Structures are given as C-alpha cells and as structure tokens.
Amino acid sequence: MTDTEILTRRFEEHRDHLRAVGFRMLGSTSEADDAVQETWLRLNRAGADDVANLGGWLTTVLSRVCLDMLRTRSSRDEVPLESPALPEPRESTDAGPESEALLADSIGVALLVVLDTLAPAERLAFVLHDLFGMPFDDVARIVGRSPAATRQLTSRARRRVQGGSPDxxxxxxxxxxxxxxxxxxxxxxxxxxxxxxxxxxxxxxxxxxxxxxxxxxxxxxxxxxxxxxxxxxxxxxxxxxxxxxxxxxxxxxxxxxxxxxxxxxxxxxxxxxxxxxxxxxxxxxxxxxxxxxxxxxxxx
Incomplete structure (x- = not known):
C-alpha cells in the first residue's frame, strides 16, 4: 500500500465527522463537501507524519476553511487538475436534496435557520463548542481570540440561538x-x-x-x-x-x-x-x- 493510499484510508475514517461539522457550519451539503475537499488537499500537501491527533488536526483545518467561506460566501476556484482528487464519497454521502434534507432533519431545521443569523466567528464557536464539544482553548486558536473572549463569543451565540433577549x-x-x-x-x-x-x-x-x-x-x-x-x-x-x-x-x-x-x-x-x-x-x-x-x- 502506497503512502497516498494509507493517507487516503486515514482521511476516510474522519470523513463523516468532517462533513457533519462542515454542514452545521455552512448549512449546505455542497459547501460542506467543498470544505472537506479543501481539507483533504491541505492534508495531502502537508502529510500526516508529524500529526499526533489527526482527527483534531483535520477538524481545525476544516474549521478554518469554513470560517473563510462564511466570511466571503464567494465562489471558489476549482481544484487544479494536477491536484490529488478527494477520495470518492460513499453513496450515502452524496449531495442532493434528499441528503441535505436528512442532514437538516438530524439537527433540526429551526437550528439551521437560527445559525444563519450568527456572525461567522459566533457560528464557528457555537458549533465547535456547543455541538461538538471542542475545548475553548482550541476554538480560540481557530477564531484568533483569547479563550475568555471565545467563551463570551460562544455565550453570545448561544443566547442568539435561544432567541436572545427581545421576545x-x-x-x-x-x-x-x-x-x-x-x-x-x-x-x-x-x-x-x-x-x-x-x-x-x-x-x-x-x-x-x-x-x-x-x-x-x-x-x-x-x-x-x-x-x-x-x-x-x-x-x-x-x-x-x-x-x-x-x-x-x-x-x-x-x-x-x-x-x-x-x-x-x-x-x-x-x-x-x-x-x-x-x-x-x-x-x-x-x-x-x-x-x-x-x-x-x-x-x-
């Protein structure tokens, strides 16, 4: 088995988790798949020899990709032909209306709608900490804030998710x-x-x-x-x-x-x-x- 095949197999072990995180951050299966593909490309370029916790490393990279996408919401360049392709997804993760509906049902349409009202950093902090249990110190490194500021960011996002104070x-x-x-x-x-x-x-x-x-x-x-x-x-x-x-x-x-x-x-x-x-x-x-x-x- 080649090094690329080994890396591909290790990546596949984390694909479903990465896609779930991406969908909750972006609210779109197609954009989540784009983020997962970009994460794969970065892993392929960097390799995993010096990565002790591959799952954590991939989640961090994916989160930063999603944060950029949330901030821009602009079209992204296609992957160059010479770049390594993302391993083919299993049929169950195929993007489309049915797949997107199933993912939305799994976390609630209402939650997805409310998440769309959050600022990018708020959404990222809320999703990573409240929905996926990432420690504040790790979230802080991704959003570029102190742990204390990240805790406040998450708290504010949580209040907005729960309806804020006006009503x-x-x-x-x-x-x-x-x-x-x-x-x-x-x-x-x-x-x-x-x-x-x-x-x-x-x-x-x-x-x-x-x-x-x-x-x-x-x-x-x-x-x-x-x-x-x-x-x-x-x-x-x-x-x-x-x-x-x-x-x-x-x-x-x-x-x-x-x-x-x-x-x-x-x-x-x-x-x-x-x-x-x-x-x-x-x-x-x-x-x-x-x-x-x-x-x-x-x-x-």
Missing amino acids: TADTRRRDRVVEAFLAASREGRFEDLLDLLDPDVVLRADAIAVTTSGAAVAHGAPPLTAEMHGALAVATTFSGRAKGAQVVTVDGIRGVAYAPGGRPRAVFSFTIVGDRIVAVHAVADPGTIAALDVVLDSGA
Missing part, C-alpha cells in the same frame, strides 16, 4: 422548558423527560462533573459520562436525579445548579430550539463556574 414570550417559553425538565428530573417522570429532549440531544460534562457524579449510582441513577447522545440516554441519566438542584440563570439564560449553601458546585446549561432541549452542558470545575455569571433564583 419576552420566547424567553418565558424557554424558561418553562428548563423548569419542566428540572421538575420531571426530580420526580422521575421519564416520559416527560423524553418529551422535553430532542431525539438527538447531546450531553457533555467536564471531568470533575463526571468524577463526582459517581455518587449518583447509590441513588439508582447512572453517573454522567463525558459525552452522551440521544434522548433515551440523557433521560435515563437525569430521571430521579435532581432532587437537590434548583433553577438559576447562567450568563443571563435559565439553567440548573446544585448550590448547597448558596454556592454553585455543579451547573447545567441548556441549548433549546423550539420546545426541545438539543444540548446540555454539565460543569463542575470551580474555575469554570467562577467564570460564569450564575444567579440563584430566590423563588426556586
């Missing part, structure tokens, strides 16, 4: 979703939790949240893992679990926290589209919590 009725609707989730979790109403969660919801937890959640096993609830996918897994994890939690606001948006003695020890923030929770982020690292604006709800 009081929409804010109340999102608040009700979080409050209903907390109540259903406390009371172990599994079916109600499923109704509140998007079928493809993702839950991400930091290392401390994962470690400390092991105590929940004694109460019959499975511990958190660093990443969970799907309404069934997330509902199972939270059902009957949040008896000691309370409603808070996190960076101006309704969330949930464990705050014994009024001091937040674990914070849960939610990304909500429509009436469904599409992402949950569990944070227990004291430094991270200190960087958040967490306000306890006196009425909770």
Whole structure:
C-alpha cells in the first residue's frame, strides 16, 4: 500500500465527522463537501507524519476553511487538475436534496435557520463548542481570540440561538422548558423527560462533573459520562436525579445548579430550539463556574 493510499484510508475514517461539522457550519451539503475537499488537499500537501491527533488536526483545518467561506460566501476556484482528487464519497454521502434534507432533519431545521443569523466567528464557536464539544482553548486558536473572549463569543451565540433577549414570550417559553425538565428530573417522570429532549440531544460534562457524579449510582441513577447522545440516554441519566438542584440563570439564560449553601458546585446549561432541549452542558470545575455569571433564583 502506497503512502497516498494509507493517507487516503486515514482521511476516510474522519470523513463523516468532517462533513457533519462542515454542514452545521455552512448549512449546505455542497459547501460542506467543498470544505472537506479543501481539507483533504491541505492534508495531502502537508502529510500526516508529524500529526499526533489527526482527527483534531483535520477538524481545525476544516474549521478554518469554513470560517473563510462564511466570511466571503464567494465562489471558489476549482481544484487544479494536477491536484490529488478527494477520495470518492460513499453513496450515502452524496449531495442532493434528499441528503441535505436528512442532514437538516438530524439537527433540526429551526437550528439551521437560527445559525444563519450568527456572525461567522459566533457560528464557528457555537458549533465547535456547543455541538461538538471542542475545548475553548482550541476554538480560540481557530477564531484568533483569547479563550475568555471565545467563551463570551460562544455565550453570545448561544443566547442568539435561544432567541436572545427581545421576545419576552420566547424567553418565558424557554424558561418553562428548563423548569419542566428540572421538575420531571426530580420526580422521575421519564416520559416527560423524553418529551422535553430532542431525539438527538447531546450531553457533555467536564471531568470533575463526571468524577463526582459517581455518587449518583447509590441513588439508582447512572453517573454522567463525558459525552452522551440521544434522548433515551440523557433521560435515563437525569430521571430521579435532581432532587437537590434548583433553577438559576447562567450568563443571563435559565439553567440548573446544585448550590448547597448558596454556592454553585455543579451547573447545567441548556441549548433549546423550539420546545426541545438539543444540548446540555454539565460543569463542575470551580474555575469554570467562577467564570460564569450564575444567579440563584430566590423563588426556586
């Protein structure tokens, strides 16, 4: 097997992930495929001999390509004939109306529409951190900002995705979703939790949240893992679990926290589209919590 064939095989292992990231950033299967092709060309030119984490390297390169495309939204030059061609895609990833509809359904048309309202850097930061769990330090290097500024950028994007601040009725609707989730979790109403969660919801937890959640096993609830996918897994994890939690606001948006003695020890923030929770982020690292604006709800 030649070096090019080996490189092609390694790239193919990451194609589906790259295409998923590209589609969420660009909202178009054809543009996502263009971004994936450009990523392949850059890999082919650079090689992978000195790359320890190929998946991370490819995601970073793809993200920068997408950021440029978002900023310009202009036509791109065709790949020169002498350039190595992108490996042929599998039939299931063929671009077209049906493929684009399936991808849109997988993350929700409403979310795609809202993502189009974000500035390029906001969209990139939100997609990489909130939808794909990339650490802020890594996102910061891609968007060319400090980690603190990138955290603020993502927070602002999250608020805009969730409707921002202008619509009081929409804010109340999102608040009700979080409050209903907390109540259903406390009371172990599994079916109600499923109704509140998007079928493809993702839950991400930091290392401390994962470690400390092991105590929940004694109460019959499975511990958190660093990443969970799907309404069934997330509902199972939270059902009957949040008896000691309370409603808070996190960076101006309704969330949930464990705050014994009024001091937040674990914070849960939610990304909500429509009436469904599409992402949950569990944070227990004291430094991270200190960087958040967490306000306890006196009425909770």
